[in-house]
Amino acid sequence: MKTQENVKPVDIRPFAYAISLIDGKWKMHILFWLWKQDTLRYSELKRSLGNVTHKMLSSQLKELEADGLVLRREYPQVPPKVEYSLTEKGKSMMPILSELCRWGNQNVPDGWEQN
Amino acid sequence: MKTQENVKPVDIRPFAYAISLIDGKWKMHILFWLWKQDTLRYSELKRSLGNVTHKMLSSQLKELEADGLVLRREYPQVPPKVEYSLTEKGKSMMPILSELCRWGNQNVPDGWEQN
DNA sequence: CTGGATCCGTTTAGATACTG
């Protein structure tokens, strides 16, 4: 009884956990803007993200909040005002985003743009 | 004429470029295993990833290869043998994966597992 | 302004069969 040849045992669980929190079409972008802008209202976030739809933004924010990465602060007034920001857990992910930015700056091709 | 209040101008292009290369359900996991194992045959990769389907794995590998992150080496023999590994560009992304692992190790809840 | 709910077309991804 032997394990597969040439394939070492590796624990992917911690890595997979991190990935599971940030996949989803807009999550990384949301985290990015909250990182750069600190606190944003719902409508500001929507404008910043560009072509995200209402449905997507609200659902992604809800998941990020449920995962403890984003803080939702609601001001009881009319019209409503809601501000989003990073939690401590969310902030602790910023080194990851920072690495992504660093890599991007060194590798983004001239003239590249999101299709 | 003024820009939005409280919203500073930020260039998200490099970040978005990095994201665009690694989103896709299995790409990060593929990069992870090639990182840890150096070189893997198609079937070894498939076993390592667990429940990935044939179709997904081949399509994701193809995209990673097209983006210059993964190298495909084919040995002309019967039965065929194909090995995958990271390119230099692929390796240059490893600090990002490294950060994800570090964060995951510090934050993965006890008993958490991929649904 | 900040959402939730619904309808509905598009995309995705799994299962299966087939090839060199």
Added chain:
DNA sequence: CAGTATCTAAACGGATCCAG
């Protein structure tokens, strides 16, 4: 062994309407 092709169910995502 390492793929490709096709068919189909399910998930996703956009548009729109409604509400506090």
